[in-house]
Amino acid sequence: MSETPGGSGLVLREMTLADLDQVEAIDQASFPTPWPKQAFHYELTRNQNALCWVAEWVEPNHPPVLVAAIVVWLILDEAHISTLAVHPGYRQRGIAQRLLAKVLLACAQAGAAQAYLEVRANNHPAQSLYRKFGFEAVGMRKGYYQDTGEDAVLMTLSHFDPVKLAELVEGG
Numbered sequence: 689m690s691e692t693p694g695g696s697g698l699v700l701r702e703m704t705l706a707d708l709d710q711v712e713a714i715d716q717a718s719f720p721t722p723w724p725k726q727a728f729h730y731e732l733t734r735n736q737n738a739l740c741w742v743a744e745w746v747e748p749n750h751p752p753v754l755v756a757a758i759v760v761w762l763i764l765d766e767a768h769i770s771t772l773a774v775h776p777g778y779r780q781r782g783i784a785q786r787l788l789a790k791v792l793l794a795c796a797q798a799g800a801a802q803a804y805l806e807v808r809a810n811n812h813p814a815q816s817l818y819r820k821f822g823f824e825a826v827g828m829r830k831g832y833y834q835d836t837g838e839d840a841v842l843m844t845l846s847h848f849d850p851v852k853l854a855e856l857v858e859g860g
């Protein structure tokens with residue numbers, strides 16, 4: 689799906705195998721313990737419960753640049769945000785917001801009624817992003833992250849609001 693026919697802007701679309709090198713590079717630039725490429729390959733080809741999407745920045749006469757990726761597991765009526773990262777050079781432009789909202793809308797259409805995730809206790813940008821969607825911190829998992837020993841904050845969104853999600857997709 690292109691949201692920018694003929695112009696420049698952001699395209700939100702499902703991930704393909706051709707994206708994996710760039711998805712891996714974004715993950716490596718974003719996390720202390722990034723996923724290996726094979727993990728994304730598995731999600732894309734074998735995990736029928738996974739929604740794998742990317743955001744691409746497009747400009748006329750330039751090749752598109754892959755700028756963000758997300759994997760969400762949809763299990764019964766629960767969406768689990770498994771990973772989300774934006775290329776460091778493209779942050780704070782609303783890209784994570786638009787991509788997350790797009791995928792949560794797809795989850796809602798597939799039957800999800802609620803969502804949850806774990807986020808590092810010191811990852812304030814991500815927590816702020818999720819709060820903007822209405823996620824609330826509901827618990828703490830002590831020492832959840834083995835690489836740094838950090839705690840995880842468990843956040844849940846107990847109700848999907850399709851109108852709000854549609855506004856967030858548009859950058860509102």
Ligand SMILES: CC(C)(COP(=O)(O)OP(=O)(O)OC[C@H]1O[C@@H](n2cnc3c(N)ncnc32)[C@H](O)[C@@H]1OP(=O)(O)O)[C@@H](O)C(=O)NCCC(=O)NCCS
Pocket residue numbers: 718719771772773774775778779780781782783784785786806807808811812813814816817818820
């Ligand atoms: C967290 C992350 C995905 C945000 O991506 P982004 O595209 O920069 O976020 P957006 O521009 O869409 O911001 C949306 C909201 O997130 C919050 N936010 C994003 N970056 C922020 C920052 N540096 N400081 C504070 N709040 C921030 C704000 O609430 C913002 O809304 P606002 O613009 O109305 O203030 C990005 O910083 C990233 O990839 N970080 C490394 C990987 C990571 O932590 N992933 C999340 C794992 S749970």
